[in-house]
Amino acid sequence: MDKNTRMRELAREAHEKGGFNGAWLYAEKGEIVSRGALGFRDPEGTLPITEDTVFQLASVSKTFTAAAVMLLMRQGLLAPEDEITKFFPDIPYPGVRIRHLLNHTSGIPDYFDDMEWFIRIWKEEKRVPGNDEILRFLRETRAKPYFAPGEGLHYSNTGYNLLALLVERLSGTPYEAFLQKNIFEPAGMDSTRCCHIRRDGVPFEDYARAIVLEDGRYKADIDSEEYSDVTAFDGLNGDDYVYTTIFDMFRWDRALHEGKVLTQEEQQLMYTPGKLNSGEDAVYDAENGLGYGFGWFVGRGGDLGLIVSHSGGMPGVSTWFERFVDADRVLAFFLNRDPEDYRAEAGFWSGMKKIARDQEPGPIRTIEEIAVRDPDKSGWESFCGRYEHPEGADLIVDEVFMKDGELHANAIDEDGDTMTFRLYPIGGDVFGRKGGMLTLKFGDGCLVMDDLTCRKL
Numbered sequence: 001m002d003k004n005t006r007m008r009e010l011a012r013e014a015h016e017k018g019g020f021n022g023a024w025l026y027a028e029k030g031e032i033v034s035r036g037a038l039g040f041r042d043p044e045g046t047l048p049i050t051e052d053t054v055f056q057l058a059s060v061s062k063t064f065t066a067a068a069v070m071l072l073m074r075q076g077l078l079a080p081e082d083e084i085t086k087f088f089p090d091i092p093y094p095g096v097r098i099r100h101l102l103n104h105t106s107g108i109p110d111y112f113d114d115m116e117w118f119i120r121i122w123k124e125e126k127r128v129p130g131n132d133e134i135l136r137f138l139r140e141t142r143a144k145p146y147f148a149p150g151e152g153l154h155y156s157n158t159g160y161n162l163l164a165l166l167v168e169r170l171s172g173t174p175y176e177a178f179l180q181k182n183i184f185e186p187a188g189m190d191s192t193r194c195c196h197i198r199r200d201g202v203p204f205e206d207y208a209r210a211i212v213l214e215d216g217r218y219k220a221d222i223d224s225e226e227y228s229d230v231t232a233f234d235g236l237n238g239d240d241y242v243y244t245t246i247f248d249m250f251r252w253d254r255a256l257h258e259g260k261v262l263t264q265e266e267q268q269l270m271y272t273p274g275k276l277n278s279g280e281d282a283v284y285d286a287e288n289g290l291g292y293g294f295g296w297f298v299g300r301g302g303d304l305g306l307i308v309s310h311s312g313g314m315p316g317v318s319t320w321f322e323r324f325v326d327a328d329r330v331l332a333f334f335l336n337r338d339p340e341d342y343r344a345e346a347g348f349w350s351g352m353k354k355i356a357r358d359q360e361p362g363p364i365r366t367i368e369e370i371a372v373r374d375p376d377k378s379g380w381e382s383f384c385g386r387y388e389h390p391e392g393a394d395l396i397v398d399e400v401f402m403k404d405g406e407l408h409a410n411a412i413d414e415d416g417d418t419m420t421f422r423l424y425p426i427g428g429d430v431f432g433r434k435g436g437m438l439t440l441k442f443g444d445g446c447l448v449m450d451d452l453t454c455r456k457l
Helices: 003-016 058-074 098-102 116-124 131-141 157-171 175-184 228-233 246-258 264-270 342-356
Strands: 022-028 031-038 211-214 217-220 242-244 283-285 290-292 297-300 306-314 317-324 329-335 395-403 406-413 418-422 424-427 430-433 436-443 446-449 452-455
Touching: 003 022, 003 031, 003 342, 022 246, 022 342, 058 098, 058 157, 058 175, 058 242, 058 264, 058 306, 058 317, 098 157, 116 131, 116 228, 131 157, 157 175, 246 317, 246 329, 317 342, 329 342, 342 436, 395 436, 395 446
Parallel strands: none
Antiparallel strands: 022 031, 022 329, 211 217, 283 290, 290 297, 297 306, 306 317, 317 329, 395 406, 406 418, 424 430, 430 436, 436 446, 446 452
């Protein structure tokens, strides 16, 4: 397989179908096999993305926070079994250890569960809360933990905010400066910074803005009605806000491979999945066989051996970084714009990962391409009406209705925001939408979304 050709073809097809706007890089044994960039870094479509464009990493940033914690461990400033009350005596979550924060088994709630606290400070006090206020947030909200420490795995950005705060307090250096001096510079990552663009301004010339799709138009996240609140979180550290290029992430891979920043023994500890109190593995993604170590998803790839990775996502931002530790391969791709069609983006993600694994990618298919041609609409009126709102649903379909001869839905997302979208028939009484991978199946007086059944009212 000519991997460079296949990756370029895949990226071009995904771009043409509204599923890819960004840059990618793939390398084997220290040699770049494929690299490229397509699309624009501004909402107006006037500034082309290049291979040197700087992207927000979102949660891929957690790999650097975990690396910083490992450097503190090397200095003897903390240990995995240390309870965080040793450093934060007034934190209302006793029994949580450093390793619990690192592998998401602490039970401490994610701050995204209570975003209004940050938004209120941003709007009422006219400032962006700093990461040093994460302790105040936890004390004031006193949100119920997901579970007792070590009893489960629940992804929590808050744990990584606390780890970044620990890096500052124990090193006596601002988190951003610590990463710069101890990780980015030794790794040769000259275009990488931890910074706060929405709060402080943009320090890069070739920066890819986070671009969201709202009311059929592309806008910068901070200029949209739905996502402008993202500024309220731009003072946090540890879980996000590292900005970099595909080439610098290649340099990070080589620095890890060569043991420049972290020893192989330290990395081995990071790549060991967490355990629950029962002794069982703390599973992050059972379907794909992934555990979570210290800042990395951890899995196996058959003959390819150990594979560690991390994804990232924010409004308008979608990122992936994957290291094939035993096979010495690395794959990175960064997107800075909401897709026009989520199936096209999912096809790009899946296809790039397959090529990196020596497999042929599947075709890029949009919802229009898989929708039934000339469907029988005689029963569609019976689907129309209001539906119940079950608890715990990420997306609630409130009402289904006909418009211009097609089926549409009004829905409410997990943040309480409303949206309207067209439903495309993809077989029988099953429908899909452009803005996500969710499928809806209409039954006798009910609507089934994945495993959730909603009665018609």
